[in-house]
Amino acid sequence: MKEQRFIRLLILGLLSAIGPFSIDMYLPGFPDIAKDLHTDVSKVSLTLSGFFVGISAGQLLYGPLLDKYGRKKPLYIGMAAYILASFGCVFARSIEMLIGLRFLQAIGGCVGMVASRAIVRDLFDVKENAKIFSLLMLVVGVSPIIAPTAGGYLAAAFGWQSIFIVLGAIGTIIVALVFFLLPESKKPDPGYSLYPRAILGKFGTVFRERQFVTYAFAGSFTAAGLYAYIAGSPHVFMEIFGVSEKVYGWIFTIVAAGLVTATQINARVLRKRTSAYIIPRAVSFQVLAGVLLFAGFALNWWGLYSSILLCCIFLACQGFTFPNASALAIAPFHENAGSASALLGCIQMAVGALSTVMVSLFHNETAVPMGGIMAFCAFTALCILLSGSSSLKRRKEPIESQTVDMLKRL
Missing domain, CATH: 1.20.1250.20 (MFS general substrate transporter like domains)
Structure with missing residues (x-):
């Protein structure tokens, strides 16, 4: 039981850390991105803005979907979009293209942030939730320490494109862990309304x-x-x-x-x-x-x-x-x-x-x-x-x- 609990917490921590890793890991590559895409660093920072916009909008999207269709189906769809967009960033040939791909990457990846919180409420006793959330916060807090350092070494050794290859690979590994080791924690709810009026009312x-x-x-x-x-x-x-x-x-x-x-x-x-x-x-x-x-x-x-x-x-x-x-x-x-x-x-x-x-x-x-x-x-x-x-x-x-x-x- 302890081993099973540890594995579930690890997967939930990885889901929570997708956003911070995707934000922090590519920061050291800004100058190289600007040089390769014939722009300046201030324009490259707009790829970060696009990511934030995607995360902001995506969280409102996934909340109702996770309640209606269960946790894992929306999670697979979102992570698939994240993985495809991550690999797509490798082939970006303009700053506008990279901004759009980063937006799609955020729309997909933010499902991990929303789903992990919901799954904690499903799998663990209410009295344990505070302790579980604190552990997930620790993972999220540690990720900005690891990600930029790793990104700096990757950018220096293999170029900025390697950062997005690694992010796509990480996303693929997380999906595999979710599929094989994380149980479905909530059954679909056919009665849950996805009409805008009901959602906006809440x-x-x-x-x-x-x-x-x-x-x-x-x-x-x-x-x-x-x-x-x-x-x-x-x-x-x-x-x-x-x-x-x-x-x-x-x-x-x-x-x-x-x-x-x-x-x-x-x-x-x-x-x-x-x-x-x-x-x-x-x-x-x-x-x-x-x-x-x-x-x-x-x-x-x-x-x-x-x-x-x-x-x-x-x-x-x-x-x-x-x-x-x-x-x-x-x-x-x-x-x-x-x-x-x-x-x-x-x-x-x-x-x-x-x-x-x-x-x-x-x-x-x-x-x-x-x-x-x-x-x-x-x-x-x-x-x-x-x-x-x-x-x-x-x-x-x-x-x-x-x-x-x-x-x-x-």
Whole structure:
């Protein structure tokens, strides 16, 4: 039984990590992609924006499909699209073609993010869900440490196309593991309505909850600062500071390690403090780090090491903000928890996509656009949080104790 449980958790962790791996692994290849496709790095970053748009839209698509047709059929369809699009990226001959293929790759791959959460609820006891989700979060947190480093070595040794070959191979292996080792956890439900009116009604119920809106958008804007860093850092570190693909992979690893470490510290802090106490303080520090980055880049204060340090601090604040904001956003829901989760993921990725587009639009051969968008996202999150929190206090809405218990385990 323990071996079976481990295998299932491993497969679910791999499904959850498809998105982060697909985002982070090809970042070191940005300069080579720009050179081969006769464009610049700012245009290549639009492939990242297309990926975020695909993930955002896809999560809303797969939620109803997984409830109606069971877990594995939509999972096979989505993963097949992901694998084909991954191999298709190898043959891209223009930046427009690569953007479109990355969008299709995201539409397919995001099924892993949605399905893994649903399967956890199906296969494991409710009392275990918090522990299981924390383990999956750890896998997702570790993946940005491994992926860019591996991508840097692949790009340097075999070219950027090899990264997409590896991603396609990983997707194929995951499908095989799902087919042979992961059971179908939910029977199809013929009575489940896929009419737009019924689906939109469920989403509308979620959106009318003020606590959801406050923490979903505040958390999404802090995450958008992270995505701005992901979109802008290849240009900043490899072109402005002149580091190699391999060194960039290690820089990304160091910064991501700050995020993972902060997530684990957050679990300990939650033993004495509530999520509502932690979030505004973490976002305030994130605003400070963002402003220092923006001002320092504009005034040429920062060198390579100081830039890495401030980026690390900025992302570490995200380690305190993201898990707390996500859990508090979903806390008011029981029956519509699935819809709330899908809508939360959609908002996070949509705002993230916008931030990556802004980094590209304001590109000016300096590090200022990245620092400016990071600072703007953090400041916007703080404004949303302060405004929404005051409204929630007036309503005296309690935070569910089960959410606090869940966060303490993360």
